[in-house]
Amino acid sequence: MDLLHLKEFLVLSDTKNYSEASERLYMNQSTLSKHIKSLEEELGIALFDRTTRRVRLTEYGQQFLPYAEQISHLASQYETERDRKDQSMLTIGTIPTMAQYNIVRLILSFKEKHPDVQLKIIEGDTIELEAGLLKNNYDFAFLRISPLSLSSSPLRDQTMEQIPYQTDHLIAILPDTHPLSCNEYITFRQLKNHRLCLLKETTLLYNLCIQACKTANFIPNIFYESHRIDNILEMSAFGNCIALLPDQHLQTFSGKHALEELHLAMVPIDPPVTTTVSLCYLKKDTFTDAERYFLSFINKVLGV
Secondary structure, eight states: OOHHHHHHHHHHHHHOOHHHHHHHHTSOHHHHHHHHHHHHHHHTSOOEEOSSSSOEEOHHHHHHHHHHHHHHHHHHHHHHHHHHHHHHEEEEEEOSOTGGGTHHHHHHHHHHHOTTSEEEEEEOOHHHHHHHHHTTSOSEEEEEEOHHHHHHOTTTTSOEEEEEEEEEEEEEEEETTSTTTTOSOBOGGGGTTSEEEEEOTTSHHHHHHHHHHHHTTOOOEEEEEESOHHHHHHHHHHTTOEEEEEGGGGOSHHHHHHHHHTTEEEEEBSSOOEEEEEEEEEOOSOOOHHHHHHHHHHHHHHTO
16 A cells, blocks of 8 residues: 555545645646545545545445554654664774774764764775775775776766875785895785785775886786785795785784794885775765764774
8 A cells, every 4th residue: 555645545534625635735736636645546435535525434435444544543653763873873894803903993983973874884895885885885985095096987977075084004024034125115016926925805905006017117926915914924934925914913922922933024115005994985065863873983993
């Protein structure tokens, strides 16, 4: 049953006049008449007696009226509750390395201050998060941004807001016995004849590394790629490979411990390849309460 037709039935039963009802509903009389007739055909009964100038409910119409009122009331209650929940629901996309950037603590701190806000956190790489943000699957997303990535991003033509959160630099991870481990820095050209370990092909960092190698005029020898940092470090240590990772990934206690345990060295890349993890969202005219709370919280934490 069309709830719109039900609403029109209730207005007509109240006004008992097609002209007045159509004015109240902001529609023409012909359309209203067709809708009422469609409702009657669906129910298999005549709801109104049209033998007089002012319509009146038939016996069946009078029996149907309280049920129509109840259905309309329940629909209105549902819409109110749905809107209320929409106002308190927040979906946040984030890159997988949440711990390295303290994103977990940030979100939990927000939740502690706003316990009524319902949170849904979805992990993904920047490339898929961008696509989701564009489809409005997320209210906000922590994305890895670089000048190179913005030029090919599906969001480049969109009005996207960015709040910079943390910045890091690409570094080379290699065995401390490797000939390049004592260098002050390593250029991409020096990586030409070495086996490389990278993050998965679907990631932004993978694309940045491939682009940097192309700029240095060589096709990289990619020996191993993975989403797991610990696997990449072990492959670098025991496979005599050079891993390319953001320095922030190794700044945690576990990261530093892993480097020492595996006898790995960190060497900066020159020229630097810098990326920034930013909180991103699409510009819009209005925000829900939950969105406003989150933006206010982030701006306060970051001192924006």
